[in-house]
Amino acid sequence: MTVKVFQEKDVEAAVPFRVMEDDGTADTRLEPELSSEDLHFLYETMVLNRELDDRLLRMQRQGRIGFYLTGLGEEATHIGSTFALEPTDWVFPAYRELGAALVRGFPLVEFVCQIFGNSGDITKGRQMPNHYASPSLRISSLSSPVGTQLPHAAGCAWAAKIKGEKTVAITYFGEGATSQGDFHVALNFSGVFKLPVIFFCRNNLWAISVPLSRQTASRDIAVKAQAYGIAGVRVDGNDVLAVYQVTREAARRARAGEGATLIEAITCRMGPHSSSDDPRLYREEKDLEEWRQKDPIARFQRYLRWKGIWDEAYEKNLREKIQIRIAEAISKGESFPPPPLESLFEDVYSTVPWHLEEQRLELLALRKEAKH
Amino acid sequence: MTVKVFQEKDVEAAVPFRVMEDDGTADTRLEPELSSEDLHFLYETMVLNRELDDRLLRMQRQGRIGFYLTGLGEEATHIGSTFALEPTDWVFPAYRELGAALVRGFPLVEFVCQIFGNSGDITKGRQMPNHYASPSLRISSLSSPVGTQLPHAAGCAWAAKIKGEKTVAITYFGEGATSQGDFHVALNFSGVFKLPVIFFCRNNLWAISVPLSRQTASRDIAVKAQAYGIAGVRVDGNDVLAVYQVTREAARRARAGEGATLIEAITCRMGPHSSSDDPRLYREEKDLEEWRQKDPIARFQRYLRWKGIWDEAYEKNLREKIQIRIAEAISKGESFPPPPLESLFEDVYSTVPWHLEEQRLELLALRKEAKH
Amino acid sequence: MAEMNLIGALNNAIRLEMRRNPSTVVMGEDIAKLGGVFRVTTGLLDEFGPERVIDTPLSEGGIIGTAIGLALYGVRPIVEIQFSDFIYPGYDQIVNELAKYRYRSGGQYSCPLVIRTPSGGGIKGGHYHSQSPESYFIHTPGLKVVMPSDPYDAKGLFLSSVRDADPVIFFEPKRIYRAAKGDVPEEDYTIPLGEAKVRRAGDQVTLLTYGAMVVESLEAAEQANQQGIEVEVVDLRTLLPLDIEAVLSSVKKTGRAVIVHEAPKTCGFGAELSALIMEKAFPYLEAPVTRVTGFDTPFPYALEHDYLPSPARILKGIDYVMHY
Amino acid sequence: MAEMNLIGALNNAIRLEMRRNPSTVVMGEDIAKLGGVFRVTTGLLDEFGPERVIDTPLSEGGIIGTAIGLALYGVRPIVEIQFSDFIYPGYDQIVNELAKYRYRSGGQYSCPLVIRTPSGGGIKGGHYHSQSPESYFIHTPGLKVVMPSDPYDAKGLFLSSVRDADPVIFFEPKRIYRAAKGDVPEEDYTIPLGEAKVRRAGDQVTLLTYGAMVVESLEAAEQANQQGIEVEVVDLRTLLPLDIEAVLSSVKKTGRAVIVHEAPKTCGFGAELSALIMEKAFPYLEAPVTRVTGFDTPFPYALEHDYLPSPARILKGIDYVMHY
Numbered sequence A, B: 001m002t003v004k005v006f007q008e009k010d011v012e013a014a015v016p017f018r019v020m021e022d023d024g025t026a027d028t029r030l031e032p033e034l035s036s037e038d039l040h041f042l043y044e045t046m047v048l049n050r051e052l053d054d055r056l057l058r059m060q061r062q063g064r065i066g067f068y069l070t071g072l073g074e075e076a077t078h079i080g081s082t083f084a085l086e087p088t089d090w091v092f093p094a095y096r097e098l099g100a101a102l103v104r105g106f107p108l109v110e111f112v113c114q115i116f117g118n119s120g121d122i123t124k125g126r127q128m129p130n131h132y133a134s135p136s137l138r139i140s141s142l143s144s145p146v147g148t149q150l151p152h153a154a155g156c157a158w159a160a161k162i163k164g165e166k167t168v169a170i171t172y173f174g175e176g177a178t179s180q181g182d183f184h185v186a187l188n189f190s191g192v193f194k195l196p197v198i199f200f201c202r203n204n205l206w207a208i209s210v211p212l213s214r215q216t217a218s219r220d221i222a223v224k225a226q227a228y229g230i231a232g233v234r235v236d237g238n239d240v241l242a243v244y245q246v247t248r249e250a251a252r253r254a255r256a257g258e259g260a261t262l263i264e265a266i267t268c269r270m271g272p273h274s275s276s277d278d279p280r281l282y283r284e285e286k287d288l289e290e291w292r293q294k295d296p297i298a299r300f301q302r303y304l305r306w307k308g309i310w311d312e313a314y315e316k317n318l319r320e321k322i323q324i325r326i327a328e329a330i331s332k333g334e335s336f337p338p339p340p341l342e343s344l345f346e347d348v349y350s351t352v353p354w355h356l357e358e359q360r361l362e363l364l365a366l367r368k369e370a371k372h
Numbered sequence C, D: 001m002a003e004m005n006l007i008g009a010l011n012n013a014i015r016l017e018m019r020r021n022p023s024t025v026v027m028g029e030d031i032a033k034l035g036g037v038f039r040v041t042t043g044l045l046d047e048f049g050p051e052r053v054i055d056t057p058l059s060e061g062g063i064i065g066t067a068i069g070l071a072l073y074g075v076r077p078i079v080e081i082q083f084s085d086f087i088y089p090g091y092d093q094i095v096n097e098l099a100k101y102r103y104r105s106g107g108q109y110s111c112p113l114v115i116r117t118p119s120g121g122g123i124k125g126g127h128y129h130s131q132s133p134e135s136y137f138i139h140t141p142g143l144k145v146v147m148p149s150d151p152y153d154a155k156g157l158f159l160s161s162v163r164d165a166d167p168v169i170f171f172e173p174k175r176i177y178r179a180a181k182g183d184v185p186e187e188d189y190t191i192p193l194g195e196a197k198v199r200r201a202g203d204q205v206t207l208l209t210y211g212a213m214v215v216e217s218l219e220a221a222e223q224a225n226q227q228g229i230e231v232e233v234v235d236l237r238t239l240l241p242l243d244i245e246a247v248l249s250s251v252k253k254t255g256r257a258v259i260v261h262e263a264p265k266t267c268g269f270g271a272e273l274s275a276l277i278m279e280k281a282f283p284y285l286e287a288p289v290t291r292v293t294g295f296d297t298p299f300p301y302a303l304e305h306d307y308l309p310s311p312a313r314i315l316k317g318i319d320y321v322m323h324y
């Protein structure tokens, strides 16, 4: 009996696309056409992201903020990709892609205020740290439940298509999110309706303590695109130029009406899952050793040096400038008072219905009494 | 730039496996080793399924029953596959696989009582027609929400694995169900935990009025197996022997610890979706013409004739016997009274809690008063 | 004016809105070519084309999840969930995303859209074509919840819902889809959300109800009237925000209230109504507020008419509060 | 006897049951190697191995859906949903499948399993690490719903739940996971489902509450006591089936009831309790039953302590019913 059974081997394993070698040299045929300013901007944004994460995680350790999530070691993934898009393209992040917001110019003070959840936070202190929103930058409102933003990105891209715009939507998520039903339905709708959306999976190998092998038995993440009739691509997630290139191509396809792309960027979550996590309970330091050699910032730095646009003076100056920006943002951001009590009842609906008004008055009365 | 983008073409299109030619001849190398009794049983079950569906749909049209769902044209898919399993293997049907229950020897009277929802129904008239259950036959309790049985089948197979049994679970569903999150999570768990489960998709081209092209843009259904690291196979769903063969192979793999298989059986829903449906509103008679030529019963009949184990006398005798069985089952099944009023409150929990007891007494009192 | 049933009135309302607002799309399973399993969207595909009248894959999570994205970027989705029993695969998207989007973004974003879905029993649909899940949504801050009981209201409430700044879950009592008939103006009109309607005036007992149970309640009121009891029937129409004034003014007048709904009793909307009346009209009560509801069992098939509140059961409730 | 906190008591209970019943498995996200984000399952992997202590893919729908299949075929899953805020992707499996399996099969099948999940606020978790969704499940016939408030109860109620013939949603008040401490016997014992516990006796006002709000309620009762008001605090422990006798006997004694829970007010469990008291103890009431609950907003981050019922707010409620 010859039954044709598909198995993993039927699809040739895809070597992740890369532009830069570990030593910072690059295949010039693969290099993107980016100016020195662009390259510096990319580098500086990565460094800013790293420094900011580092600083805020330390502040959390000091008890000055309640919670924090870093993108340590994954900066190239979201910075390279967001930079490959137009400012009018939509971004639907998970919670680990601060760099994407920094590419868009998200003001540091606003970010810090969100971390503090104070009255300087444009989202009114409603959410945990790292859950910002910015309509003016076309960044969605972040949500904690893993994977829920994927259908939103697909829908947003659909809206662009309906409106006849060339706008693209990108959404970020970890490999853990690929296990959710929302991943499936979002990619499926995108395939059926040929939506201009980019599904950017940061395959950072861990979902809190759970390794990739417990998320899927598929050969890799990119191959899942086949299930939806969309394009799939693997990229070295620690190579910012490679990430830029595959995202540009995905955006080009989207704008040309060729539909959605699933990008799998292979990287590693170098830090704890969040400030609440203790990775020593489930993984060994030595598992990370190899990855430390591949640090995306160090690698990009070597590339810039190879290009002749990096030196120690530049680095020193950059780090200093960034430290000052961060210090200023924190001191300014920290200074805002908490959100006003009555803000608790706003924005549940466009206007406050009677029952919320009643609850508002009740709480305000109580606060008043407490003051006497 | 050479970015490796996967696209549909990377996987060679799989020609559905088939054993029988349209004229009833077969490639002897592909034929299963089945006795004449087995072949007759398969044929007779298919005819029984067809006649029963036909009869009950007509009864629905006459207003004698409230609702009915047929498997018209798809008999080979579930009959061939269930027959390939052991009686101790679990079956998790959707709602269109009456034949699977008939293979297992589901008593016709019980089935009819379920259709009537009367006191002869072992499930106490709790569900709509076609939503039976049979623990003794290892058939799950059917549910209407599309796709929800898939994770159950995976979990049941998992239980078998945990217990160290060689039991396999099979679950049936239409191609519409592949769009649900439950499809994704069930196949994903099955891949990760290498579960002995068979996902049997009747790709009958329609989900009520919605054609296959609106369910997925993937090249076919079987290719979706790649996304989960499980086996995928396509089979001619109107070739009962081919269905038998691929299911046997999937069961062998499952029992050997090789994990799950997604079977895509290509067929066509020849009747209305259900007795509530009017297909003239969304598809043309001529769309079905080609499929009528491929009728799985007629084709299998030609095969049996080619094998020399079918003649007109056999057919006539068979049809008569079946008519009698059906008529008897209906007259017997129809004779049961409705379920008793108090049964409304049973089986919500293993015992009746106070609030349900209170509601029970209230209703019984009302009924009593009404009688006076 | 034309006589329409609920289906016709809704079809007419959707059509008017799609003509008025080119940003609206209708999406769901079987809604385009088939016109919906209850035919509410019949003819829309022909008039507005496949870009605006969209048959989707079979996935409620995908429908609601993408609708949120559509709404975020200025498209106004009119979503059909084929039966409200099938809304749960999209439940996370509704309660964690749709309902919270405005709040969590500090009012910067909103997702105005309508989810239309037939609900309730009475059509021999068993567990999965009969549920009344309104309480789940009323308990979820950020959503508005509407359920009309006649064609005129259905149209006016739908047009308000589809123009509302907030997401609305719009339940359609499928049992009276065809049975409820009435004169409906062909032109555009709206009925504000949050306003109840007194369907029958009376000063001895208040019946608080909505959807298909309005019909049963009116029947019970009629029978009570034969016994000399004057029952006021208040059709809530919008469940959230509730028309608390209408509820209280009736109950304060009658001093007696019976709540009627199909959903299971425990933690159903009747519990909320009873608690509110307790809190706001306690001194006026001549008798405890009483609930006549579906039982706390899954919705049954064979015995559905014993499960559903009937005029007889409602009368018992009336009788109880009258003779307390 | 050993002093344990809630986490320790639950860990101990799960361990005992896994030793006793080889059919039990523990499954969920991060529960094996990490021992759960709150460490409730710490050490189980070492003792029982990866076949019985299972880190699953990140999918609540998959976890709950496969757990149903496991239960159908005789394995007893102890499911952890990492936060109850994340239970909704499995909501359809819970309300349409798990809750109805026994009923729809005419009692031929059952799916006994426990879903353990931390719930409630107070840990600065914002919208998605603070919700109290118990009302959704209480409104769903076929489920039992439990929420302990101290280590002793947690162990005894868990052991009853995991041996119950029906599916149980077992909410763990994460706010007091570590704060609630007490003596807990090392050996096996059970506390029957459906029995409330009077945490503090009093004859002037009844506080009905559960979970972390028991602590706030006791604090409020203490303060009321200073003002000369004797408050009885009833910890419901099992929300469904409710210990109606305990509720009624207390309320009939005091004539005044205040209900305290974290979940939003509208259609929360407080509504049901209020309605039940109305229905069953109306003539005993000296004042309307009052609710002190979370507000009808999504759970906030910065202002969570203003959102949550506090002793001050509970005292206001007590004051209100005392001076009605």
Ligand SMILES: Cc1ncc(C[n+]2csc(CCOP(=O)(O)OP(=O)(O)O)c2C)c(N)n1
Pocket (backbone or CB within 6 Å): A096, A144, A145, A146, A173, A174, A175, A176, A177, A178, A202, A204, A206, A207, A208, A269, A273, D029, D058, D060, D082, D086, D089
């Ligand atoms: C629906 C849901 N379930 C569980 C969680 C708890 N949780 C938060 S992050 C996380 C792991 C996410 O892993 P992955 O998707 O790989 O993203 P990464 O954190 O690695 O970037 C889990 C389980 C959640 N936030 N949402």
Ligand SMILES: Cc1ncc(C[n+]2csc(CCOP(=O)(O)OP(=O)(O)O)c2C)c(N)n1
Pocket (backbone or CB within 6 Å): B096, B144, B145, B146, B173, B174, B175, B176, B177, B178, B202, B204, B206, B207, B208, B269, B273, C029, C058, C060, C082, C086, C089
């Ligand atoms: C969750 C859910 N959504 C919608 C429906 C309504 N519905 C019943 S059958 C059906 C189509 C199913 O198509 P498919 O899965 O291809 O199976 P087929 O009927 O073709 O055998 C739909 C939409 C449902 N039962 N469940």
Ligand SMILES: [Mg+2]
Pocket (backbone or CB within 6 Å): A174, A175, A176, A202, A203, A204, A205, A206, A207, A208, A269
């Ligand atoms: Mg990850």
Ligand SMILES: [Mg+2]
Pocket (backbone or CB within 6 Å): B174, B175, B176, B202, B203, B204, B205, B206, B207, B208, B269
């Ligand atoms: Mg189909």
